[in-house]
Amino acid sequence: MSNHPHIHKHEVKGKNLVLSILLNIVITAAQVVGGLISGSLALLSDALHNFSDVLSLILSYVGHKLSRRKATIEQTFGYKRSELLAAFINALILVGVAVYLIIEAVQRFYEPVFIQPGLVIWLAVLGIVVNGLSVLLLKKDAAHNLNMKSAYLHLLTDMMASVAVLVGGLAMKYWELYWVDSLMTLLIALYLIVVGGGLLRDSTKMLMLFTPDFIDIKEIVREVHKIPGINKLHHIHVWHLNEEELHLEAHLDCSEDMTLSQFNNLLMQIEDVLYHKFNINHVNIQPEYKKEDPKDFIVQD
Incomplete structure (x- = not known):
């Protein structure tokens, strides 16, 4: 086996993941408390998604660290495929969270709940700011690494989910359209399935050693x-x-x-x-x- 001498690798920064983990722990705790107080399912679903982000970011960080370990007699490739495994698990989490949110949102359509929109609006704004910052931290690495892309997509969908929650909060505050909360939850879930499904497909192909799509x-x-x-x-x-x-x-x-x-x-x-x-x-x-x-x-x- 030969290693071509002039391979230029993009150096992925693990410290950006650590900062994103800390930011998401803060927003998750705030949204859980706010969702329970306000009664907003969309806010709780966003919090659940943020919590899945915390887990996925930790998983991505562990995968990132393992992939840098040197090969040994027992692990002749080292842990180079650990990031692919982390991306695969993260994709499963995304799809699983989406299915749960769809079930909860459908139930809410049949059993409407009064929601305090003011708290929902402010926490949605906080979610947009925190997740937006995390997205910017990982954007460059996501273009070069599937594991980082999985973490990036988690955060990007969280930011979009927070935007949806904000729209729902405004609709409830000014027009008392409380069903919008469930509608936004459904939209968040469907988007999660789309991005999670794509990531699941790509990571599965690599784990199964399929010929890359661009290779003839x-x-x-x-x-x-x-x-x-x-x-x-x-x-x-x-x-x-x-x-x-x-x-x-x-x-x-x-x-x-x-x-x-x-x-x-x-x-x-x-x-x-x-x-x-x-x-x-x-x-x-x-x-x-x-x-x-x-x-x-x-x-x-």
């Missing part, structure tokens, strides 16, 4: 076959170890019987093509010459 196996074969000395690339696997490391392993049927030094030169050409054209930075090739085995691109192991 046949195109890889066409490009590699242009290199002199190659008969056929086959038995191919391409997967994400994590978001920074894209791996390829394959069997290579050489067109002639060659020395190890000759194969090393051939391998360097293959690595160069795979890195510059497909961004594959870890390559493991098994050389063969007239070996009797299946020569399909994808072989059932």
Whole structure:
């Protein structure tokens, strides 16, 4: 296996996660108290979502720290996939919270509850400010890391949920439309399902070692076959170890019987093509010459 020498990694800042955790603990406590006093389900649902954020942010932070641990004899890849696992669990939490909110909101439509809108409005504003600040803290990291993206999406949906709660609070205060509280809760829940479902799909694909969507196996074969000395690339696997490391392993049927030094030169050409054209930075090739085995691109192991 080879590591391409010029990989530039974005350095994710764990301290931004810690600050976001502290901010969300404060807003969660305030919204729980405010929701119980005011009777607002939307405010309590926002608080529940914020609490799930606290858990998910802690999970993301643990995953972030574990992923930086060095590989050992027992863990030859280290904990590099821990952030993918954290993202997967966070997505499950998002969808689970959404289902619970939908059930509660439907019940409220049939059993309306009087709500004190003033407290709802002020706590919604507080939620917008706190979550907005947390979103800004994680925005840059979210563009480079699926785990950070999961935390970022939690916070972004929280901010949007707080906006929805604010709209509901104003509607209750000035027009006494108390059913809006349940409607906003439903909208929050549906949005959670959309963003959580997308994150769940992406993290599942990586955990299952699926070929990345942007990789075309046949195109890889066409490009590699242009290199002199190659008969056929086959038995191919391409997967994400994590978001920074894209791996390829394959069997290579050489067109002639060659020395190890000759194969090393051939391998360097293959690595160069795979890195510059497909961004594959870890390559493991098994050389063969007239070996009797299946020569399909994808072989059932």
